Amino acid sequence: MKNIPVQEIKPAGNGETFDIKALLAAREPERYSLHTHYLNEMMVKVLQTIGYDVGFKSGQGQYLFDRNDARYLDLLSGWGVFAIGRNHPLLRETLTSVLASDLPNLVQMDVSVLAGLLAERLLGFVPFLDKVFFCNSGTEAVEAAIKFARRATGRPGIVYCEHAFHGLSYGSLSLNGDQIFREGFGDTLPGCHAVPFNDLAALEKALAKHDIAAFIVEPVQGKGVNLPDDGYLAGVQALCRKYGTLFVADEIQTGLGRTGKFLAIEHWGVEPDMVLVAKALSGGHVPVGAVLSRKGIFEKVFSRMDRAVVHGSTFAKNDLAMAAGLATLEVIEREQLVEKAARNGERLLTFFQGLADRYELVRTVRGKGLMIGIEFGAPRSLKLKASWTLLETVNTGLFCQLITIPLFKEHKILVQVAGHASHTVKLLPTLVIDDGDCDWIERAFETVIADSHKVPGAVWSLGKTLADHAMKARAAK
Structure with missing residues (x-):
């Protein structure tokens, strides 16, 4: 992505009104160039490499909206900060x-x-x-x-x-x-x-x-x-x-x-x-x-x-x-969010346990309430095992990105792994999610996990791309 030249911010003065909304709107196109120039350039590179550079512009409750007004379901909630949702x-x-x-x-x-x-x-x-x-x-x-x-x-x-x-x-x-x-x-x-x-x-x-x-x-x-x-x-x-x-x-x-x-x-x-x-x-x-x-x-x-x-x-x-x-x-x-977390958590845990029973790449499911981990592991079938081993040899835990990236790009769900070199995808949604959101989660995970069991397939093509990026990054060190 080409960086846009960073403009000088002129302080308000001489009777001018300081308008933060106008400033934000005017400088929005420079979101990534500002961070590359003044902040953490590596974070910008990560977002651009995995295709997460969609430019979120607003949030409401459990939802995020990007620069094109597409709606996403946020299952990170700012690492658990937004229990009551954004902008309550x-x-x-x-x-x-x-x-x-x-x-x-x-x-x-x-x-x-x-x-x-x-x-x-x-x-x-x-x-x-x-x-x-x-x-x-x-x-x-x-x-x-x-x-x-x-x-x-x-x-x-x-x-x-x-x-x-x-x-x-x-x-x-x-x-x-x-x-x-x-x-x-x-x-x-x-x-x-x-x-x-x-x-x-x-x-x-x-x-x-x-x-x-x-x-x-x-x-x-x-x-x-x-x-x-x-x-x-x-x-x-x-x-x-x-x-x-x-x-x-x-x-x-x-x-x-x-x-x-x-x-x-x-x-x-x-x-x-x-x-x-x-x-x-x-x-x-x-x-x-x-x-x-x-x-x-x-x-x-x-x-x-x-x-x-x-x-x-x-x-x-x-x-x-x-x-x-x-x-x-x-x-x-x-809003009885504690009780709501217990109820929706039980529903989702039951669903994910069903996935573990049906799909060999899903090793186990763990959680309480709306803190849920889906752990993936080495498959039994030879075709899947060969592809899994290739990814794991390049970078431990890389397989989980074959789940999180399609969830984001194709199903508008924001979720990530539970930690460095982890095989666990972690759900940490806001406590305000409803039945419709649970339906959305279940449809998306079912589709992506089913696709991950098809070799060759689009998911494993993504895996090869990620493996290539990882090897180039390692060679550049």
């Missing part, structure tokens, strides 16, 4: 109202009423916890949990699970189970140790030295939609109590209704010492994260008046973020 009218009205109210906001030497109200509302959903610390994102919530755990216990160690994802700043990066995110960034936080997910014996061995401040775990691992065994989280809780380690549940992606419960831990009846939420709490407009904690932990961290500001974040508790959180919780309750 209640959220927009709430934020507009806050902006029109001339609130003092971030006085710092004062406390916010909106922050108090959001904390009260959140803890109403999680009655076994007592305090809330607000921050700006999920990774900041993880960073805070590390500090709080070390301060509260006086211990240095943090244990996490293999294949986990907890964020990309240095503390949270130290708890990531995927090496690709760490490569080239030097040493991470000392005292952090990984154990296999679903392995209580390994966890007990790690905790037995009594030097571990916290064990942090995603109730459902986001990078593969990996579910805990039925007794795993209860066992985690028992071991943490036994060895004096704090049990931290990272619900940044799974929380606020995603799995068909307000928190995913409710499926297994456990009560961690800290719960981390973010993503969906923002409503998609103003970033916000939160650490929900037992009172005793807070009292160790904020233990005296001179320690009242020992940990914080400049923009945490800002009025727009707090109002966005309140409006999001209101929508979730008012």
Whole structure:
């Protein structure tokens, strides 16, 4: 795609009106050249290589619209941010109202009423916890949990699970189970140790030295939609109590209704010492994260008046973020989105399990509510096996693009793989999808997966093209 020369942006002045809508419309043709010139050029190349450079111009609820007004069903929802859908009218009205109210906001030497109200509302959903610390994102919530755990216990160690994802700043990066995110960034936080997910014996061995401040775990691992065994989280809780380690549940992606419960831990009846939420709490407009904690932990961290500001974040508790959180919780309750996620999730999981029974490339289906993973694996038939092996030799996990790209181009469904070198396609739709959307999903996946079993065929022609791109990229390194 030919880059359009980047124009100089002239600041408004001399009585001119600053019109963001007009500026956006005027500069829309430069979308990719602006990013190539000033931002992440590699991301632009990825979009252009796989044909995702359609120029989305608007979004409403579960739908996206491109430059030609074609409608797409979004099964990424901004990695789970848009649980209540894009541009929900209640959220927009709430934020507009806050902006029109001339609130003092971030006085710092004062406390916010909106922050108090959001904390009260959140803890109403999680009655076994007592305090809330607000921050700006999920990774900041993880960073805070590390500090709080070390301060509260006086211990240095943090244990996490293999294949986990907890964020990309240095503390949270130290708890990531995927090496690709760490490569080239030097040493991470000392005292952090990984154990296999679903392995209580390994966890007990790690905790037995009594030097571990916290064990942090995603109730459902986001990078593969990996579910805990039925007794795993209860066992985690028992071991943490036994060895004096704090049990931290990272619900940044799974929380606020995603799995068909307000928190995913409710499926297994456990009560961690800290719960981390973010993503969906923002409503998609103003970033916000939160650490929900037992009172005793807070009292160790904020233990005296001179320690009242020992940990914080400049923009945490800002009025727009707090109002966005309140409006999001209101929508979730008012529209019964937790129950809706459970109902639609059960329907889709049943459908995808049927695909696994009928198609040999579909290895297994996993999920809770509207967090669903479809894992593909090596086929039995010789023709399919030869084609699969070719792709896997070039790039592990490349086959999944033979599913996601046709879904996007031919069926207008936006979905992606669950992680780097993964064989799992992950659905993370908004919680507002309806029966018609479920019909759309089922038709599209049935068609694309059926086509992937035809060799030769259009899907495998795409595979050869992708393999060629991958080999050229490897040769250019």
